[in-house]
Amino acid sequence: MTTSVYPHTGLRGISAKTQGKRADASLHVASIAEAHNRQGRPQVRFEAVSKQYAGQLSDAFALQDISLEIHQGEIFGVIGRSGAGKSTLIRAINRLETISQGKLEVLGQDVAALDRPQLVALRRRIGMIFQHFNLLSAKTVAQNIGLPLLVAGKPQREIDDKVTALLALVGLSDKRDAYPAQLSGGQKQRVGIARALVHNPDLLLCDEATSALDPETTQSILALLRDINRRLGLTIVLITHELDVVREICDRVAVLDKGQIVEQGEVWKVLGDPHHPVTVSLLNPALQTLPANLGTRLLSVAPQGEYRTVISLRYTGSQSGQLDLNQLHSLVGSGAQLLHGNVENVQGYLYGRLLITVPGAWSPAQTPAAPQNADNSSQVPEIIGYVQSPV
Amino acid sequence: MSNPLFEKFLQAFLQTLTMVSVSAVIAFFIGLPLAVLLVVTSPRGIEPSPRLYRVLSTIVDGVRATPFIIMLILFIPVTRLVIGSAIGVPAAIIPLTIGITPYFARISEISLRDVNSGLIEAAQAMGCGRWHIVRHVLLPEALPGIAAGMTISIVALFNTSAMAGALGAGGLGDLAIRYGYQRYDTAIMLYVVAILFLLVTGSQTFGDRFVHYLRRNR
Numbered sequence: 019m020t021t022s023v024y025p026h027t028g029l030r031g032i033s034a035k036t037q038g039k040r041a042d043a044s045l046h047v048a049s050i051a052e053a054h055n056r057q058g059r060p061q062v063r064f065e066a067v068s069k070q071y072a073g074q075l076s077d078a079f080a081l082q083d084i085s086l087e088i089h090q091g092e093i094f095g096v097i098g099r100s101g102a103g104k105s106t107l108i109r110a111i112n113r114l115e116t117i118s119q120g121k122l123e124v125l126g127q128d129v130a131a132l133d134r135p136q137l138v139a140l141r142r143r144i145g146m147i148f149q150h151f152n153l154l155s156a157k158t159v160a161q162n163i164g165l166p167l168l169v170a171g172k173p174q175r176e177i178d179d180k181v182t183a184l185l186a187l188v189g190l191s192d193k194r195d196a197y198p199a200q201l202s203g204g205q206k207q208r209v210g211i212a213r214a215l216v217h218n219p220d221l222l223l224c225d226e227a228t229s230a231l232d233p234e235t236t237q238s239i240l241a242l243l244r245d246i247n248r249r250l251g252l253t254i255v256l257i258t259h260e261l262d263v264v265r266e267i268c269d270r271v272a273v274l275d276k277g278q279i280v281e282q283g284e285v286w287k288v289l290g291d292p293h294h295p296v297t298v299s300l301l302n303p304a305l306q307t308l309p310a311n312l313g314t315r316l317l318s319v320a321p322q323g324e325y326r327t328v329i330s331l332r333y334t335g336s337q338s339g340q341l342d343l344n345q346l347h348s349l350v351g352s353g354a355q356l357l358h359g360n361v362e363n364v365q366g367y368l369y370g371r372l373l374i375t376v377p378g379a380w381s382p383a384q385t386p387a388a389p390q391n392a393d394n395s396s397q398v399p400e401i402i403g404y405v406q407s408p409v
Numbered sequence: 410m411s412n413p414l415f416e417k418f419l420q421a422f423l424q425t426l427t428m429v430s431v432s433a434v435i436a437f438f439i440g441l442p443l444a445v446l447l448v449v450t451s452p453r454g455i456e457p458s459p460r461l462y463r464v465l466s467t468i469v470d471g472v473r474a475t476p477f478i479i480m481l482i483l484f485i486p487v488t489r490l491v492i493g494s495a496i497g498v499p500a501a502i503i504p505l506t507i508g509i510t511p512y513f514a515r516i517s518e519i520s521l522r523d524v525n526s527g528l529i530e531a532a533q534a535m536g537c538g539r540w541h542i543v544r545h546v547l548l549p550e551a552l553p554g555i556a557a558g559m560t561i562s563i564v565a566l567f568n569t570s571a572m573a574g575a576l577g578a579g580g581l582g583d584l585a586i587r588y589g590y591q592r593y594d595t596a597i598m599l600y601v602v603a604i605l606f607l608l609v610t611g612s613q614t615f616g617d618r619f620v621h622y623l624r625r626n627r
Contacts, residue, residue, distance in 0.1 A: 112534055134538075141536040152531035155627040156549035165545060166535040197626035213535070223534075 059126060061221055061253045062088040062111055067120035069106055069277075080106040081117070082277040093247055093254040095268035095285070097261065097300060103277040104257035108223050111255065112144045113137055125220055142170065145214025149226035151206040153198040153213075159185070160194045163212045170217070184212040188242065204235035211242065215250075222246070224256035228263055240266050261300050265289060265364050273297045289362070290334035290369030308373070308402075309358045316403040320379065324407040327380040328357065330400045331372045341368060349399065353377045375405065414597075417584060422604065424498055425580040428573055429566045432505040437559060440510045443469070444517035444555075445543055451522075455529060456539050469511040477569045480504045481576060501570070501578035508569055513562040520554025521547050553623040560616025564609050571605075581605055 069081040080103045088094045098104050109115040110122060113129050122129045125143055132140060153162050163184055164177040185191045188208040198206055207227060214222055224243065228236040244267045247254050258264060264271050264285055271289075272282035273296055280294040292298045308316065316328065329350060333341065341361065347354070354376045361370040380401065447465055450458040475483070481504050485495045488503045524547055532546045548555075571582020581601050589598025 114530055114533060138536045138538065141534060144534070146531070146534040148527060148531060150525075150527055152525070152527040154528060154546060154550060156552065157545075165532075166537075169535070169537050169541040169545065199627050217536075 060087040060089050060123075061125060062086075062094075062255065063121075063123040064107075064110075065121040065123070067110065067117050067122050069103075069110065069115065070118050079103075079277045081110070084120070084277075084279055086272055086279065086282060088253060088255055090253055091247070091251050092269040093243070093256065093267050095264040095271040096255070096257045096274055097259065097264050097271055098257075098274035098296070099300075100259060102274045104259075104274055105225065106277075107274065108225055108255060108257045111221070111223055112141050112146060142166070142217045143219050144221045144223060145211075145217070145219040146223040146225065147207065147210040147214050147227045149229045151198070151203075151210045151230075153206055153209055155198055158195050158197055159190065159201070159209050162198065162209055163216055166213065166216045180216060181212075184215055187215070187246075188212045202235075203231050204238060207231065207235075207239050208242065211239075211246070215246070215252075220253065222252050222254045224254060224258075226258055227256060229258065229260065236260075236263070237266075243267060261289070265362070269365075273300070284365070286364045286367035286369065287334075289364055290367060291332075312357065312373075312405070315405050317405065318403055320404045321406055324377075325404050326355075326375040326377055326407050327401055328403050328405060329374045329376065329380065330402045331374060332370075332400070333372075334367075334369045341370075346372075350374050350376055351380070373402075377407070418600070418604075421579055421581045421584040421601075424578060425567070425570055425582070425608075427498055428501055428505055428570045428578060428580060429563060431502050432509055432566055432570075433559070433563050435502070435506045436510040436513050436562060439506075440513035440562075441517055441555065443510065443514040444521055445547065447514065447518045448521040448547065449539065449543065455533075455542055469514055472507060472511045473515070475508075477504070477508050478572055480508050481572065496577035498573075498578045498580075501573035501576045501580075504576075505566060505570060505573065509562050509566055512565065513558055516558030516561060517551070517555045520551040520558060523554065524550045553620045553627075556620045556623055557616065560613060560620070563612050563616070567605060567609055567612070 064084045064086045067081055067084040068079060070079045084107065086094075096104050096107055106115050110117050110129070111124055113132070117130060124140065127136070127140060129140070154165070157165065160178075160181045163181045167177045167180060181194070182191075185194055188211055190205060190208050190212070193201065193205065193209075198209065201209065210227075222243075227243070228239050231239060240263065243254060243256075246252055247267075256263070256268070268285050270283060271285050272279045273288065273294060274280070275294070275296040281288055281292065281297050288297060289301065292301060312328070317325075320327070331346075331350070354374050356372060357375055358373040359370070360372075361368060443465065447462065447469070448454055449456050450462040450465070452459060452462070454462075472480075481501075484504045484507060488500045489495050491503060492499045494500055528546050528550060529542055532542045537545065570578075570580055571585070573580055574583025574586060581604060585598045585601035588594040589601070
């Protein structure tokens with residue numbers, strides 16, 4: 019069907035590149051103009067949405083009382099363990115799954131009320147990429163990317179131009195006539211992204227888009243998604259079980275467990291100061307676990323003789339991006355030793371946990387330093403146990 | 410081999426070839442839509458229709474359960490109606506086609522059903538209608554399996570066509586029975602078997618090559 023206009027010469031790459039740039043620029047302008055019209059209204063709004071499957075013993079809830087709003091231009095993450103209902107949640111948005119109760123509005127439309135042509139029209143405004151890419155093995159890269167336009171009845175010339183522009187955008191201009199089987203995982207996902215963008219969508223759904231990729235490729239795909247989000251103003255909803263993905267590119271996150279949202283908010287807040295045990299367990303283990311050599315020696319009450327108190331110091335939301343050591347010193351007092359530490363920087367906010375030991379008994383009241391700092395960061399010291407000296 | 414005998418062989422060979430190829434072509438064009446319909450209307454298909462699925466399924470299995478020799482007799486009235494005669498090569502093509510179509514349809518159905526559901530989901534997500542999914546996803550993705558199914562069906566047709574001699578359609582099978590069984594000329598029977606063997610292995614090899622060609626980029 020689609021054959022390259024250019025034979026296999028050096029010329030092909032060059033002209034594809036220039037064409038790509040031109041088409042890309044027009045894409046950008048269009049999306050800014052559109053973004054103006056869309057301001058203020060959430061792109062996706064779940065209102066007390068539930069989904070249940072009729073079971074033999076009891077009705078199992080895949081989603082239960084989900085309420086959330088996703089706004090224009092943001093990257094919204096949904097994280098949870100497998101089986102938490104993430105997949106059902108993201109599929110409800112383009113009605114690959116129907117909902118049982120509640121109201122779901124996507125791009126201003128009540129999803130449940132759409133008839134078939136309306137649903138097709140809505141789906142053409144929503145791109146979707148998948149964990150296993152879901153590319154058609156019998157079609158070339160160009161045919162895969164162009165398929166949504168082909169079935170929408172667009173002329174072949176328009177399809178070819180659009181495919182050329184998108185191939186340049188995802189950096190695969192030289193793979194136009196390759197088949198998916200000849201591509202690496204990362205390249206396949208790039209094709210998937212190009213295909214998802216072919217209708218200039220308002221919304222991009224990412225279903226575990228990086229879960230089948232190695233860490234390095236994951237980074238490059240996330241960077242590409244971030245780039246698309248910024249350049250095209252595209253709203254992205256992604257589901258993942260990997261905290262790193264959320265940390266890397268999401269603006270806001272919802273934590274899903276057993277079909278319910280247990281926590282949601284800005285990423286630095288949720289990750290830095292998790293309230294729900296599920297969130298805590300999803301967090302970087304370094305923030306949760308004790309060093310192996312400490313665990314067995316940790317006592318819950320102060321022992322006789324010489325001992326040290328182990329303090330866990332969690333800090334969240336220092337926007338300066340720095341941890342003031344002087345302040346820390348005045349908080350824990352003299353003789354303090356650092357045992358274990360972890361510092362993360364998310365969206366410019368610092369959060370992490372330090373394990374510190376101090377000689378003898380210790381209580382927060384013994385130091386004059388206020389736990390609440392000037393720049394609104396909070397440091398929460400907590401005694402987690404005692405060890406016989408020396409550590 | 411004397412000349413008249415050679416002509417008998419040639420005639421029988423051409424009769425068999427005609428019966429098999431015409432039946433195969435018709436079976437392809439009826440069986441494939443039937444297979445698509447079965448997959449699409451099945452409970453987990455893209456347009457579930459339990460009643461239609463059950464009706465189609467019952468017909469397909471009913472035909473497959475009927476022994477071919479019975480079918481030859483059973484469809485004599487139909488053959489008369491369509492062809493105008495119940496004997497000869499054209500008359501044999503009707504029951505041969507009816508016999509092989511459900512068989513081919515079931516094999517194709519398996520290949521179509523095996524198409525990764527993620528691909529169908531992706532097609533739906535990009536705004537494909539049911540026909541688009543059949544045209545751009547199900548058929549192209551299942552094509553190698555369908556081609557393999559066609560190969561098996563053709564081989565089976567060589568087999569069943571041997572019985573078409575009962576309708577005076579001639580063919581290699583008929584030759585083998587008349588000379589080999591009824592005239593105790595075992596040599597001719599073995600020649601026929603050898604020719605059939607070559608035809609079958611030839612078809613199978615060609616089919617395999619074709620499937621391999623279809624899969625070259627996957």
